[in-house]
Amino acid sequence: MWKKAIVIFMIISNVFLLTGCWNYVEIDRLINVSGLALDVGEEGKRYHLSAEIITVGSEEKAQTNVNVIESDGNTIFEAVRNLTMISSKKLYFGHCRVMIIGEELAKYGISEILDLTVRNHETRIAMDIAISKGCKAKDILLTEGISTPIIAYKIYDLLDTTEKEIGESPFTKSYKIFNTLQADGISTVIPALEIIEAEEKKAVKFCGVGVFDEDRLIEYLDVLETKNLSFINNKIKTGLLTIKADDEQGAYESFEIYKNKTQTKIQFENDDIIVNVKTHTEVNIGEMETEEDFLKTDRVEKIRQHLEKEMEKDLYKLINKAQTELESDIFGIGLQIYRDHYKEWEKYGKDWNERFKSVKFNVDCKVDIMGSGVYDETAKGVG
Amino acid sequence: MVNEEINGRQVVNMIILFLLGSSLVTGNSMVAEQDSWISVLIGIAMSVPVVLIYARLYTLAPKQDLFDLSYQIFGKIGGAIITILFSVYTLHLGILVIKDFTEYINVVSLPETPQLANAICIGLIAYFTVIKGIEILGRGTYFVMPFVVFVVFLLTGFTFKYMDINNLKPILTQDIGVIFNGALSAFTFPLAETVLFINVFSVVNTDKSPASLYLTAVLVSGFILFVLVIGSIMVLGFPLVSSLYFPSYSDVRIVDIGNFLSRIEVLVSANYIVFGLVKVTVCLYVSCKGFAKLFNLGNFKMLAAPLTLIMVITSTILYENTMKMFNHIQYYKFYAPLFQIVIPLIIMIFLQVKSKKQNAGKEESGV
Numbered sequence: 001m002w003k004k005a006i007v008i009f010m011i012i013s014n015v016f017l018l019t020g021c022w023n024y025v026e027i028d029r030l031i032n033v034s035g036l037a038l039d040v041g042e043e044g045k046r047y048h049l050s051a052e053i054i055t056v057g058s059e060e061k062a063q064t065n066v067n068v069i070e071s072d073g074n075t076i077f078e079a080v081r082n083l084t085m086i087s088s089k090k091l092y093f094g095h096c097r098v099m100i101i102g103e104e105l106a107k108y109g110i111s112e113i114l115d116l117t118v119r120n121h122e123t124r125i126a127m128d129i130a131i132s133k134g135c136k137a138k139d140i141l142l143t144e145g146i147s148t149p150i151i152a153y154k155i156y157d158l159l160d161t162t163e164k165e166i167g168e169s170p171f172t173k174s175y176k177i178f179n180t181l182q183a184d185g186i187s188t189v190i191p192a193l194e195i196i197e198a199e200e201k202k203a204v205k206f207c208g209v210g211v212f213d214e215d216r217l218i219e220y221l222d223v224l225e226t227k228n229l230s231f232i233n234n235k236i237k238t239g240l241l242t243i244k245a246d247d248e249q250g251a252y253e254s255f256e257i258y259k260n261k262t263q264t265k266i267q268f269e270n271d272d273i274i275v276n277v278k279t280h281t282e283v284n285i286g287e288m289e290t291e292e293d294f295l296k297t298d299r300v301e302k303i304r305q306h307l308e309k310e311m312e313k314d315l316y317k318l319i320n321k322a323q324t325e326l327e328s329d330i331f332g333i334g335l336q337i338y339r340d341h342y343k344e345w346e347k348y349g350k351d352w353n354e355r356f357k358s359v360k361f362n363v364d365c366k367v368d369i370m371g372s373g374v375y376d377e378t379a380k381g382v383g
Numbered sequence: 384m385v386n387e388e389i390n391g392r393q394v395v396n397m398i399i400l401f402l403l404g405s406s407l408v409t410g411n412s413m414v415a416e417q418d419s420w421i422s423v424l425i426g427i428a429m430s431v432p433v434v435l436i437y438a439r440l441y442t443l444a445p446k447q448d449l450f451d452l453s454y455q456i457f458g459k460i461g462g463a464i465i466t467i468l469f470s471v472y473t474l475h476l477g478i479l480v481i482k483d484f485t486e487y488i489n490v491v492s493l494p495e496t497p498q499l500a501n502a503i504c505i506g507l508i509a510y511f512t513v514i515k516g517i518e519i520l521g522r523g524t525y526f527v528m529p530f531v532v533f534v535v536f537l538l539t540g541f542t543f544k545y546m547d548i549n550n551l552k553p554i555l556t557q558d559i560g561v562i563f564n565g566a567l568s569a570f571t572f573p574l575a576e577t578v579l580f581i582n583v584f585s586v587v588n589t590d591k592s593p594a595s596l597y598l599t600a601v602l603v604s605g606f607i608l609f610v611l612v613i614g615s616i617m618v619l620g621f622p623l624v625s626s627l628y629f630p631s632y633s634d635v636r637i638v639d640i641g642n643f644l645s646r647i648e649v650l651v652s653a654n655y656i657v658f659g660l661v662k663v664t665v666c667l668y669v670s671c672k673g674f675a676k677l678f679n680l681g682n683f684k685m686l687a688a689p690l691t692l693i694m695v696i697t698s699t700i701l702y703e704n705t706m707k708m709f710n711h712i713q714y715y716k717f718y719a720p721l722f723q724i725v726i727p728l729i730i731m732i733f734l735q736v737k738s739k740k741q742n743a744g745k746e747e748s749g750v
């Protein structure tokens with residue numbers, strides 16, 4: 001009887017003793033960090049860290065307050081610790097989804113920054129990384145959100161949508177960037193953001209990608225070039241193709257991409273590396289400014305051929321830029337040789353960046369026009 | 384003393400959970416980079432003949448554990464030496480496992496909690512299980528096994544979206560020596576650690592052949608290990624995966640489905656801790672038996688408390704830091720085969736010769 005009572009007492013007392021962790025922190029003692037921005041430090045320090053923090057107000061209306069706090073440090077960790085001196089509460093990085101790296105800092109090198117994101121147990125290794133183009137990373141966090149007050153989450157959504165809509169580059173997650181930075185035969189590209197003025201408010205806009213030589217930022221690609229890059233990398237899911245029409249009026253035509261498949265095959269012919277890029281795109285006519293009837297099949301055929309020609313021209317232009325201007329393998333051709341043709345990689349891989357400049361590209365675009373929306377003709381004024 | 388008895392399925396479950404206990408640190412079998420999955424396959428292939436040796440031991444001398452056999456064959460002194468070596472190995476393995484898990488808890492979730500606190504919790508559970516009898520563990524595995532397997536495959540399913548088959552290329556370009564090095568890692572840590580079960584099998588009561596039990600267990604856990612390794616490589620890619628301490632934990636951290644199903648790594652942690660408890664308990668049980676045999680104690684359970692204390696305390700002073708621990712694991716594969724292959728093999732050969740002689744003797748006397 002007594003034994004039973006003692007056992008029951010011990011079980012019940014466990015409820016009180018074992019329900020907390022050693023180093024537990026209540027939610028109101030924590031500040032959630034939603035995004036980080038890193039710049040070159042001020043006052044002689046190496047890093048300047050800005051963090052967007054979310055606190056839940058305890059007033060009658062439970063509203064979320066978004067603030068940006070800043071600090072400096074010689075390491076990022078030190079800067080984080082210095083942030084705590086301002087915030088007065090413990091910072092929690094588990095919900096930090098975005099890290100913006102300032103242009104100036106990115107030119108200096110980003111491997112130490114990525115090292116921290118992967119090493120720390122609290123941060124997500126699938127954080128989104130972006131570069132601030134033409135401004136400090138901090139300023140991006142200080143813009144005003146159009147749809148949500150939390151800028152970092154806005155940027156997260158932004159990168160997510162652009163990836164689907166424009167077919168943006170896939171190298172946004174920190175763990176993937178970590179891999180491409182260390183891999184030979186591929187240059188890292190990271191999405192870039194800039195600030196635009198919209199109705200006297202400052203807003204963030206996606207503006208292409210930054211190209212890296214090893215871990216230093218060297219150049220930017222604009223949105224169109226980024227899209228062409230995605231074409232070559234077979235990362236296009238949906239999106240738009242806008243080209244100048246093949247007639248005297250100089251009108252524009254838009255096509256909606258349904259499906260795209262790009263195949264990159266590499267051939268080796270007496271010391272030459274030949275890359276055959278074949279794209280196959282299925283599009284729908286989205287917007288037309290000509291006055292011709294689509295039902296005439298030869299017209300559709302003409303548009304199709306024109307579109308193929310324009311696409312090839314664009315892709316060649318980007319390839320040319322990569323080989324002559326950027327001098328870096330943003331397409332990951334070297335990585336593909338390493339993976340699929342290992343023997344050749346041992347032969348050519350040593351000074352790949354030099355070798356890449358002499359790689360010959362053959363681009364072949366194939367487009368199928370699947371339909372013309374719900375309307376068969378072009379709207380025309382009845383005259 | 385209550386008669387200890389566990390059935391065939393329980394022992395299979397136990398071996399599976401025991402072996403997966405080390406899947407946590409499969410990071411160290413990633414030496415062959417993107418070819419690591421081949422290493423794991425070779426490791427599984429290597430472990431098949433070895434577990435057949437263990438099974439043969441049971442057939443030749445059922446109801447006798449490794450310690451009884453070594454005394455029988457090598458006499459008092461030889462038997463004592465082997466018993467000491469093997470018990471210390473087991474104890475050391477238990478310490479390593481506790482250390483692995485406290486380190487894991489420390490690194491990934493509770494950095495400020497002293498490791499001793501976690502070690503005591505693990506040690507207490509192992510202690511009580513051994514005191515209450517190995518059959519408790521057997522029945523416990525019935526309960527957790529479906530959950531554990533479900534979680535492993537659920538997580539593989541979740542990470543499927545993030546897998547990139549290109550991360551496995553180029554295939555077979557690593558040095559063959561490096562691949563075998565990785566295979567040796569997978570073989571010694573964990574697959575051939577099944578050797579401890581020679582001592583557990585002496586209480587198994589089943590109609591099934593021991594070979595089929597051993598093989599089912601090793602193949603199933605080998606398969607799960609293989610899935611975890613190849614999954615981590617495909618999700619994380621190189622060189623990231625080789626520099627992470629706990630790759631299969633990290634690849635789950637990436638999962639983010641529909642913006643709400645994210646950060647489910649706590650499931651992995653829960654799973655690992657179940658594996659780890661089984662492993663620590665088995666190690667404690669076997670080393671208790673070994674030392675009891677050595678000191679000629681009737682009841683091995685009286686050693687449970689002191690050995691638990693040794694395990695818990697040693698685990699906290701064994702390594703200075705995480706890096707040293709992972710460094711040591713690289714050397715484990717060079718001395719572990721002594722216990723995993725050499726000792727069982729020698730005992731098997733002696734038993735085999737002996738039973739042949741006996742058979743021959745019988746036939747002669749019969750004629």
